[in-house]
Structures are given as C-alpha cells and as structure tokens.
Amino acid sequence: MVIRDFLKRVSSSKLGVCGLVTFLLCVLVALFAPVLAPYDPMMKHYDAANRLEKLKPPSERHWLGTTILGRDVFSQLIWGVRPALIIGLCTALGTIVIGVNIGLISGYYGGWLDNLLMRITDIFMAVPFLPFIIVILSLTGKSIWTITLAMMIILWRSTARVIRAQVLTLRQRPFVDAARISGAGNLKIIYREIAPNIMPIALVNVAFNLAWAIITEASIGFLGFGDPEVLSWGTIIYQAFASEMSYKAWWWVVPPGAAIMILVTAVYFIGRAYEEMINPRLKSW
Amino acid sequence: MGKYIVKRVLFMILTFYVLATLMFFLFRMLPGDPTMTVISAALNPKAQEEMKRQFGLDKPVHEQYLVYLKNIALVDFGYSFQHTRKVSDMISGRMLNTVLLILPSMIAAYALGIFLGAWIAWKRGGKLEIGTVIASTAFQSAPVFWLGMLAIFVFSVHLDIFPIGHIVSPGSHHGKSPLAVYFSLDFLHHLALPFIVNTLYNLCFPLLLMRSSMLETFGEDFIELCKLKGLRERRIIYKHAMRNSFLPIATTIPLILGWAVAGSVVIETVFSWPGLGLLMVEAVQRSDYPVVQACFLLIAVLTILGNFAADLLYGILDPRVVYD
Numbered sequence: 299m300v301i302r303d304f305l306k307r308v309s310s311s312k313l314g315v316c317g318l319v320t321f322l323l324c325v326l327v328a329l330f331a332p333v334l335a336p337y338d339p340m341m342k343h344y345d346a347a348n349r350l351e352k353l354k355p356p357s358e359r360h361w362l363g364t365t366i367l368g369r370d371v372f373s374q375l376i377w378g379v380r381p382a383l384i385i386g387l388c389t390a391l392g393t394i395v396i397g398v399n400i401g402l403i404s405g406y407y408g409g410w411l412d413n414l415l416m417r418i419t420d421i422f423m424a425v426p427f428l429p430f431i432i433v434i435l436s437l438t439g440k441s442i443w444t445i446t447l448a449m450m451i452i453l454w455r456s457t458a459r460v461i462r463a464q465v466l467t468l469r470q471r472p473f474v475d476a477a478r479i480s481g482a483g484n485l486k487i488i489y490r491e492i493a494p495n496i497m498p499i500a501l502v503n504v505a506f507n508l509a510w511a512i513i514t515e516a517s518i519g520f521l522g523f524g525d526p527e528v529l530s531w532g533t534i535i536y537q538a539f540a541s542e543m544s545y546k547a548w549w550w551v552v553p554p555g556a557a558i559m560i561l562v563t564a565v566y567f568i569g570r571a572y573e574e575m576i577n578p579r580l581k582s583w
Numbered sequence: 584m585g586k587y588i589v590k591r592v593l594f595m596i597l598t599f600y601v602l603a604t605l606m607f608f609l610f611r612m613l614p615g616d617p618t619m620t621v622i623s624a625a626l627n628p629k630a631q632e633e634m635k636r637q638f639g640l641d642k643p644v645h646e647q648y649l650v651y652l653k654n655i656a657l658v659d660f661g662y663s664f665q666h667t668r669k670v671s672d673m674i675s676g677r678m679l680n681t682v683l684l685i686l687p688s689m690i691a692a693y694a695l696g697i698f699l700g701a702w703i704a705w706k707r708g709g710k711l712e713i714g715t716v717i718a719s720t721a722f723q724s725a726p727v728f729w730l731g732m733l734a735i736f737v738f739s740v741h742l743d744i745f746p747i748g749h750i751v752s753p754g755s756h757h758g759k760s761p762l763a764v765y766f767s768l769d770f771l772h773h774l775a776l777p778f779i780v781n782t783l784y785n786l787c788f789p790l791l792l793m794r795s796s797m798l799e800t801f802g803e804d805f806i807e808l809c810k811l812k813g814l815r816e817r818r819i820i821y822k823h824a825m826r827n828s829f830l831p832i833a834t835t836i837p838l839i840l841g842w843a844v845a846g847s848v849v850i851e852t853v854f855s856w857p858g859l860g861l862l863m864v865e866a867v868q869r870s871d872y873p874v875v876q877a878c879f880l881l882i883a884v885l886t887i888l889g890n891f892a893a894d895l896l897y898g899i900l901d902p903r904v905v906y907d
Contacts, residue, residue, distance in 0.1 A: 313717070417594070423837065424598045424890060426845040426882040429863055433879055436867045437609060456838060509724065516726045517849050521864055535729060539853075544732055545740045545747075555729030562724030570720075 300497055307575035314571025320564035328379040335373035336361075339529055342368040353547050363549035365534075366541045374534055375553050381530040382512050382561060385442050389449045389511035390504050397454035398493075398500050401461025406469060406488050416462070422455040428517060435523045442525045445518055449511055457503045464496050498576040505569025509562045516558050531558050584898075591894065595887050600652075602883045606876050607651050611644065660877035665869055670877045673862065678881055680750060681847050681858035683765065685885075688778050689843055692785035697832060699786070700793025701825050705816075707798065716791065723787035727846060731780050731853035738776060745776040748855035777854040781843070788839055789832055796828040803827075830901055836893040841886045859885075 308314040327334060337343070343351040343364060350368040354360060362371035404415040434448040468474065469492070477491045518524055519532020522540065531554035538544040544551045635641045642650070654661065660670035703715050722730075739747045746752065751769050764770055800806065801824060809819045848860035855861065863878035 420594070421598050421601050423841065424883060424887045425602065426879065426886050427842065428845045428848050429860070429879050429882050430845075432848065432864070432867050433606075433609065433875060436870070436875070513724070513726055517728065517846075520726065520728050521848065521852060522868065532726070535726075535732070539732070545736050548736065551729070551732055551736075555726060555733070558729070559721055559725040563721045566720050566724055 300501070304501055304572060308568055308571045310575060311571040313567040317564040317567030317571065320560060321568060324379050324383065324561050324564070327376060328383050331376050331380060335370075335376040337370045337373045339374040339377045340369060341373075343370065344368065353543060353550075355547075356549050362553050363547065365537065365550055366543055366547075371534070371550055371553060374529055375531070375557055377529055378531040378534060378554060378557065379561075381442055381525070381528045382515060382558070385446050385449075385515045385530075386508050386512040388446045389453060389515075390508035392446070392450040393453040393457055393507045393511075394500055394504050396450065397457025397503065398461050398496065400454065400458040402465055402488050402493060402496070404458070405462040405465025406484070406492065408469075412462075415458075419455050419458050422452060425452055427452055428514065428521075431514070431518060432521065432523055435518070440523055440525050442528055445515060445523075445525065449514055453507055453510060457500070457507065460499060460503060461496055464499055465492055468492050468495055498572070502569050502573045502576070505565055505572070509565045509569070512558065512562050512565070531555070587898075588895075591891060595891055598887055599880075599884065603652065603655055603880060604648075606879060607648055610872060610876065611647075655880070661873045663866075663874050664871045665874075670873050673874060674859070674877055674881065677857060677859045677862050677878075678885070679765075680856065681844070681851070681860060681882075682885065684774070684777055684781070684851070684856055684858060685843050685847055688781035689785060689840055691778075691782045693789050693832075693836065695782070696786040696789030697793050697825070697829060700790040701797050701820055701828065703790070704794045704797030704801070704828075705820050705824075712794075716794070719787035719790050722783065723791070725784075726849075727780065727784045728849045728853045730784060731777065731850060734776055734780050735853070746773050748853070749773060750857055777850060777856060781850055785839065785843060788835070792832050792835060793828060796831050797824055800824045800828045830897075833893075833897045833900055836896070837890040840889040840893060844882060844885045844889060847882070 305318070308318055343360070345351050351360075351364050352366050352368045354364045354368075356363045360370050360372065362375060364370060365374070400415055400419070404412045404419075430452060431445070431448040434451075435444060438444045438448075474487060474491055477487050482491070515524075515530060516532035516535075519530045519534075520536045520539070522536050524530050524533040524536065534554040535544070535551055538547060538550040632641070640647070658671060660674070662668065663670050663673060699715075703712050706712055735745075735747055739745045750773050751764055751767070752773075755767075755769055797820075806819065806824060809823050814823075846860075847858055848864050850856070851858045851861035852864055859878050859882050863875060863882070866872075866874035866878060
C-alpha cells in the first residue's frame, strides 16, 4: 500500500520517472551481472602472443579497456553494482529503523527522555563520519557487513531529528487526543496513529540515506578500506589511484565514478520527486 | 545569551569527553589488538613486557584511562608506533592545513549557493532551472575524490594550469617563519584546484535547498503584498524572500560542515594535501594507533567547534531564537 502510493507519487514527475527507471535498470544489472558481464571480472587477459593485455584502451574485445593486471574494466563495472546496492539498501533501511524509532519516542514522550535522546543525537552529530568508519574498519576487519554496520551506527542521527520535529507537531493534533480518550495506550498511539503519518517523511529519508550510503561506501573503497573479497566501484578507483595509473588510464577511472554518479542521481531524483508530492508547495514543474 | 554560551561550551566539552572515551574503549575492546602491531609475538617475553611498560599497557585499564584523559587535557598524545616521534609534533600544522582547505571553500559554497539558489527559484519554470537542478544534483551525487581526480587529469596533467597535489612545490623555501608558507603565491596556486573542486561540490546542497525554500516563501502572503506594493523584483528577492528562506538553510550548516570536515580524509588523499585527514589515512594503513587516535580527536574538535559557530550564527540571523 505504502509502496504503491510511493510509486504513484514519484512517477507523476518527469525526473522522478527518470530516477525510477535508472534505479530499476541498476537493480536488473545487479541481478543479472553474471549474464551481462562478458568476462570474469578477476580474469587476467592475454593476447595471442601470451603477453598480459595490461592497460589497453577501450577496444572491441574490452569495451572499457583493461586494468594494470589485464582485467576487463567493463565486467568489473557490471559486478560493482551489487555491493553498491546491497550495502546502500541495508544501511538505508537500518538507519531508518533506528532513526524513526528514536524520533517517535523522543517526540512523543517529550520531557527528560526527549532531552536525553536529543543530546545523544547531538553527540552523534559531532562524530566525524568517515574517520569513525575507518577506525572501526581498521579494528574489526573489512567486510561489507562491518561497513554496513559502521555506517548504520552514525547515519540515523539526522533522520531522528527530522522525525522528532514532525512528531512534535503531530502530537498536538486532535486525532491523537481522540485515540487517547478511546483508551489507546502510548505504544498503540505511537505506532498505530502517529507512525503512519510520518511514513512519507521516513521514505524521503530512506532515499537520502541511500544516496549518502552509496557515496560513503565508494569513499571507503577509494581509501583502500573496502571488502577485499568484493569488487566495488570505489575499490576499482582505488586500484587505479594506488597503481598511479589514474591519470594515464582514464578508462579505468571515469566509468566507475560515472556509475556512482548516475545511481546516486537517480536516487536523489526519486527522493525529491516524492518530497515534492508530499509537500506540493515545492513543486515547480 | 551569556548563559546560553556557557551551557553550549559545557556541552561541547561533554561531547568531546564522550568521543575521547569512545576512542579509548574502541581501541581496547575491538578484536584487532593494536599492540600486536608494535609488540611482535616473536619478541622474547621480557622485551614484550618492557615495551608494554613503555606504552603504559602494563597498568590496569582504569589507570590507563585516567592517564589517557590527563594526557589529552595536556595535548600530549604520546609517541607514534612507527617513528618513535612525538605524535603532537607530527600533528602540529596539520590542523591548520585542513582548516585552510575546508573553511574557505565552505564559506564560498554557502555564499554562492544561496544566491544562485535564490536566483534560480525566481526564474522558475524555465529550461535554466531544470538544467541547473539536474546538473547540481549530478555534481552532488558524484564522489568528491573522483571529481578531484578528473580535475587533476584535465587541469593539471593535460592543461598544466595547476600543480598536481601537495601544498607547496618540493624544495621551495618561504622564509624562516613557519607561517610564511601560507602567504606565498605558491601555496595559493596549490590550494586553487582543491578549493575549486570542494567549493563546487559543496555548493550544490545549499543551492538546491535554497531553491526549494525560496519556492515555499514565494507562496507566502507577504510576497504577494510586496508585489502589490509595487516593489522592484530584485528588492523582493534579495531583501524580503531571501532573508526568510535562508533560515532553513542555516540549520543545515553544522551538518554539512561536519560532512566536509570528515570528507577531508578523501579530498586530502586525492590532492596529497598534508592535513589531518591524509595523516589519519596513512596512520591507519600503518596501524599507527596513537596517531590515528589523535587525528580522529582533532577532526572531532574541528567538527564540534564548527557546530558551535554555526549555532551562534543562527542565533544572530534569527532574532526569534530564545536562549534559555
């Protein structure tokens, strides 16, 4: 129900439709990566004379050229959609669950509990995001799950604030009083009466957190802290940068960055289209 | 106001204390034992004991914790694992480099973003607006390190306008004072490219937000009144609408500033900029934990001070804010 309403609203804007189509295409690429990728992304290619085909510019055999180890960049690009989407979506959903619950409890109960939760949120606001994740990863080891978890611990903070502000106004509305008079308990009021009303804002935040998570995951990969078992777009750029070939082999660097840009732009368009629909005053075209 | 500032400063200290404590326990609780990187298991037990004593690791945890807090208060971060140099010596100057890279570009990004956003909102409905919205969304969605690499590729490698990374040319001398470097043309030349990339990247967020905030303001009655009064278009935008639309953007400054400071690890890596972020990345790769810890805490200090400044600024901008 929420999903259908979401899709209906997003597709009423042109940019929203563009975003949705692009995003779905990325999902399809992720699902069919083994079929779509022409080669194994880790396979080293040799030419007829058995020489390593390293740093070859785009050609018919290798649409986006090869890396310094003679690997096919196009195949790496295709496989890179998977970690971006998996880490991004898991992080976004996790942060929403944490952020929405803290926002609901803080905004509804008010008083010392609200004060305590918001001061904790303030402290999290002061945590430098990327440096914190790097510290965590250097201590726990690098895997896509530790990356997801480390991002989740921090990213809920702005969602919690936004949701709380919304709950503060909802709490004053007559339907909350009506529910209380008819004997509903606090938890029932929070999750049955108030929560459905903040769903639209929560969904907008899912989109924005997803965008941040994808960019952050790429940054982690670029700094060399990506999961060594998984080839993500950030890691591809890191390998080019670390081998000091990034300013010679443009075909190795440009495509993964462009892929991140396209996917994240799509996510932003979806989020904004939806935001404009739930707040029609923003609408301009 | 005075009472508010005192309260806010106390909270800043509490925040820093919590983060420092978090760092202390993270390094001692999480599985990867940092001491293993310096104290090799191959050493004979006596030598291991001796090294532990040097780093104060032979004492019980609560004593270590108190020593740790005392040292932070004295800005003494101990010795680096790798160079047996004092961490505070390695770090001095780094903080200023980071601030000089981040702060000017954040100010430029917000100033430009706000005016461009206001202007585009006023011109709404045209191709210009759609074009700007698409372009700035795309720019904001690109990873900043990748934009930096493209900028170096185009402007440094091919066009040879800017140097490739670093803060000054190797082997250059800038007088005796350590601060003289920052007043040299060479420094500005090196700063230019990362500054431009960082500014353009950070400009998109305030621009897009200002646009939607302005669109909301244009729907308000007082704008209609201004039009009816026959005020000039420019006056309505810049005097009446912009002031009211700016407040929601001002609340985002701490968040974006926090992102930018944290993002220094990435942008400094691309441009080999000798700031805290680059030092931290290098230290983590070498498992040099005292340096990592110090860098993290100083980046946190920058974030906390940035938030504080932004809060004060907000109070000045919006006289309706009540300090209690």
